[in-house]
Amino acid sequence: MGPRLNGKSQQGHKMVIFAAIFVLMTLLILYGSNNVNESIHTPFHVAAHNIMKPTDLKRWAGRDGYVPFHGNKSMTLHCRDCALVTSSSHVLSSQAGSEIDQTECVIRMNDAPTLGYESDIGNRTTVRVVAHASVFRVVRRPNEFLHQTDGNSTIIFWGPPNKLGKEAKGTLYRFIQRVSMTYSNLSFFSIAANKMRKFDNLFYRETGRDRQKSHSWLSTGWFTMVIAIEMCDNIKVYGMVPPSYCGRLLPRKKPGPKKMPYHYYKPRGPDECQMYIQNESGRRGNHHRFITEKQVFARWAKLYNITFTHPKW
Numbered sequence: 240m241g242p243r244l245n246g247k248s249q250q251g252h253k254m255v256i257f258a259a260i261f262v263l264m265t266l267l268i269l270y271g272s273n274n275v276n277e278s279i280h281t282p283f284h285v286a287a288h289n290i291m292k293p294t295d296l297k298r299w300a301g302r303d304g305y306v307p308f309h310g311n312k313s314m315t316l317h318c319r320d321c322a323l324v325t326s327s328s329h330v331l332s333s334q335a336g337s338e339i340d341q342t343e344c345v346i347r348m349n350d351a352p353t354l355g356y357e358s359d360i361g362n363r364t365t366v367r368v369v370a371h372a373s374v375f376r377v378v379r380r381p382n383e384f385l386h387q388t389d390g391n392s393t394i395i396f397w398g399p400p401n402k403l404g405k406e407a408k409g410t411l412y413r414f415i416q417r418v419s420m421t422y423s424n425l426s427f428f429s430i431a432a433n434k435m436r437k438f439d440n441l442f443y444r445e446t447g448r449d450r451q452k453s454h455s456w457l458s459t460g461w462f463t464m465v466i467a468i469e470m471c472d473n474i475k476v477y478g479m480v481p482p483s484y485c486g487r488l489l490p491r492k493k494p495g496p497k498k499m500p501y502h503y504y505k506p507r508g509p510d511e512c513q514m515y516i517q518n519e520s521g522r523r524g525n526h527h528r529f530i531t532e533k534q535v536f537a538r539w540a541k542l543y544n545i546t547f548t549h550p551k552w
């Protein structure tokens with residue numbers, strides 16, 4: 240018990256408590272309504288970032304995150320220099336092909352072809368990171384993707400553990416396993432379930448947003464960038480625009496930059512900025528947060544010697 244109070248100071252005491260409660264309630268209401276506003280009106284990436292201590296991705300790595308589809312290979316690839324070739328049409332007319340081919344390791348994504356685009360993006364592939372949704376497109380054209388010029392490339396599949404996990408032994412898993420037995424020159428890995436969870440945690444740590452609660456899907460670009468940081472000392476990224484490239488999200492008054500196809504191999508496909516902006520502000524259903532991801536990449540660039548070219552930034 241505190242000291243006894245006489246009537247007057249007891250009243251003062253009560254006033255102070257009431258005032259404190261009033262201030263607290265006001266703050267709570269303001270905070271709550273801010274959150275509501277944010278979730279209705281604010282594009283995903285503008286939302287407050289409470290970024291925690293940056294994750295040391297080199298230590299975060301760990302070799303056990305990749306499971307071979309066949310045999311007992313382990314993902315031990317390490318490269319001094321890597322070229323990360325994006326699928327954006329910004330790579331077109333870069334004439335960077337021979338520079339890319341001279342890089343120790345070349346990383347590509349999904350079913351982005353090299354055939355017919357060699358002068359801009361080269362013809363070698365060391366690592367290809369493939370989303371579960373692109374598996375069939377990759378495997379259907381083995382000349383393009385599996386008879387690799389490196390003779391010994393690695394293909395890493397990412398996807399929900401219930402589809403790609405070893406334990407699930409689903410159709411997709413068995414399908415890739417058969418392919419991996421046929422192409423014994425190549426190494427096929429899936430990202431393990433615990434590593435998939437780590438990718439979600441990483442997204443939370445870097446953006447302050449829970450991936451599932453914020454209805455976000457990680458992009459193949461996110462997986463590929465992290466894998467590149469794990470395995471490469473230096474990374475040169477081809478064809479990735481900076482996070483601010485597509486302009487302010489809402490409201491959109493000025494016309495954005497010149498239209499550029501989202502994928503270099505689909506010249507009549509959707510516009511890249513439109514794809515980024517629509518995904519970034521999408522609320523119903525799950526969306527990729529391409530712009531938020533690039534903001535994170537920009538931070539990582541300072542920590543892990545990542546440079547960007549075509550466009551340079």
Ligand SMILES: *[C@@H]1O[C@H](CO)[C@@H](O)[C@H](O)[C@H]1NC(C)=O
Pocket residue numbers: 310311
């Ligand atoms: C991998 O498997 C081969 C036979 O399939 C075996 O000879 C080799 O010792 C194994 N390596 C490891 C590290 O388990």
Ligand SMILES: *[C@@H]1O[C@H](CO)[C@@H](O)[C@H](O)[C@H]1NC(C)=O
Pocket residue numbers: 313314315316391393426
């Ligand atoms: C092929 O790749 C594997 C794993 O990435 C590596 O251990 C092996 O040394 C490579 N072989 C050749 C001939 O480069």
Ligand SMILES: *[C@@H]1O[C@H](CO)[C@@H](O)[C@H](O)[C@H]1NC(C)=O
Pocket residue numbers: 336337340357361362363388
């Ligand atoms: C790949 O490119 C190099 C030079 O850029 C060339 O010498 C080589 O023939 C090309 N290989 C294929 C399979 O196109």
Ligand SMILES: *[C@@H]1O[C@H](CO)[C@@H](O)[C@H](O)[C@H]1NC(C)=O
Pocket residue numbers: 385386387390391422424
């Ligand atoms: C496997 O690698 C060897 C040596 O690099 C090469 O001669 C052979 O053509 C490759 N096989 C396939 C199916 O790519």
Ligand SMILES: *[C@@H]1O[C@H](CO)[C@@H](O)[C@H](O)[C@H]1NC(C)=O
Pocket residue numbers: 320473474475544545546
């Ligand atoms: C950083 O990477 C670039 C290109 O990838 C390379 O030229 C440069 O030497 C690297 N710097 C350091 C400090 O490793």
Ligand SMILES: *[C@@H]1O[C@H](CO)[C@@H](O)[C@H](O)[C@H]1NC(C)=O
Pocket residue numbers: 513514517518521526527
């Ligand atoms: C989001 O991006 C994906 C491509 O990864 C695309 O298929 C989808 O249509 C986009 N969604 C919107 C709303 O633009």
